[in-house]
Amino acid sequence: QVYLQESGGGSVQAGDSLRLSCAASGPTFVFSLWAMAWFRQPPGKEREFVAAISWAGSRTLYADSVQGRFTISRDNAQNTLSLEMPSLKPEDTAVYYCAADSGSTLVRDEEEYDYWGQGTRVSVSS
Secondary structure, eight states: OOEEEEEOOEEEETTOOEEEEEEEEOTTOOGGGSEEEEEEEOTTSOOEEEEEEOTTSSOEEEOTTTTTTOEEEEETTTTEEEEEEOSOOGGGOEEEEEEEEOSSSOOOOGGGOOEEOOOEEEEEEO
8 A cells, every 4th residue: 555645834924935745655656766756736627737756756747837937856765746836827827746656657537547646736827
């Protein structure tokens, strides 16, 4: 069993920053062997890809909407995944999920991800 627990969400003003974290655990889960990603689901919309990072952290992939603004990172010693979100916009309002993928290629397709957290809510007001 794999457990992914997101934290760090909240209600902020446009232009504010948030840092999301995802703590990973499991009796046989070796965090450093899994690619990780963040997805989000805006109110009334489908879940969408935000960013992904390779198992060693050497490669990243971003959605066009957050490229150059959000930063994904990981700490394999602490089994944690992070998403730094500065300059937040109302359109960033969503439930944010972390996900784990056993594949070696970074992908945007949520069908490729094996494990998911419960999500943390981010609300950005103008």
